[in-house]
């Protein structure tokens with residue numbers, strides 16, 4: 001997936017993103033990082049075509065995103081959003097089944113066996129008949145992930161997917177996303193934990209004030225000055241035994 005000179009402004013707002021050109025390498029995990037309000041979620045929403053590009057273009061497999069039909073796009077791109085509508089009266093199995101809808105006609109019900117593998121990979125098999133409102137925030141987050149995986153997308157977008165997860169599931173999710181990428185899925189996520197971003201990504205986007213500061217491999221972008229400038233806070237890179245380089249925020253003068 002690629003952005004070429006992409007701009008977007010929210011109606012009646014100065015905010016948005018400006019002239020963003022960059023790539024999301026296929027079959028790799030790209031993480032978008034940057035301060036609050038930098039435009040990270042806006043980028044994801046443009047990639048999911050939830051917002052229209054105002055200038056420039058986004059391409060997927062060489063074809064402009066605007067040229068995909070809604071159904072084609074739903075088969076190609078899945079999004080795990082930051083906030084979700086809650087379907088209180090739906091069970092876990094039913095919600096995960098919604099991910100299969102782009103592959104069925106409207107009147108068809110989704111067979112349970114189609115949903116089972118995605119429940120299994122997200123550890124939800126035992127909760128299949130549970131109503132979503134009875135689940136914890138972290139369990140609900142896994143339901144949305146399972147629904148997105150059930151879409152069998154070429155591109156998986158995740159906006160702060162670790163927010164409701166405890167450290168165990170955060171780690172598990174990061175490993176799972178890497179595993180998914182090895183199967184050819186292009187993973188694009190927004191994370192706030194910089195160290196997690198550097199550790200579990202193949203490619204990074206640094207965004208600030210609606211602009212792409214730079215993109216590159218984690219090893220090339222692990223520079224204290226660059227990160228300090230992007231986040232406007234003093235940063236040092238220290239070495240932690242068994243973990244390697246670790247980015248820490250240090251008190252300013």
Ligand SMILES: Nc1ncnc2c1ncn2[C@@H]1O[C@H](COP(=O)(O)OP(=O)(O)OP(=O)(O)O)[C@@H](O)[C@H]1O
Nearest residue numbers: 010013015016034035036037038039040041042043
């Ligand atoms: N629906 C909206 N209408 C108007 N302005 C918006 C809307 N959504 C976001 N913005 C503005 O656009 C800018 C970028 O927002 P965005 O949510 O993309 O940032 P972000 O980097 O994801 O932030 P955060 O880290 O806080 O989630 C911000 O200034 C925000 O106030």
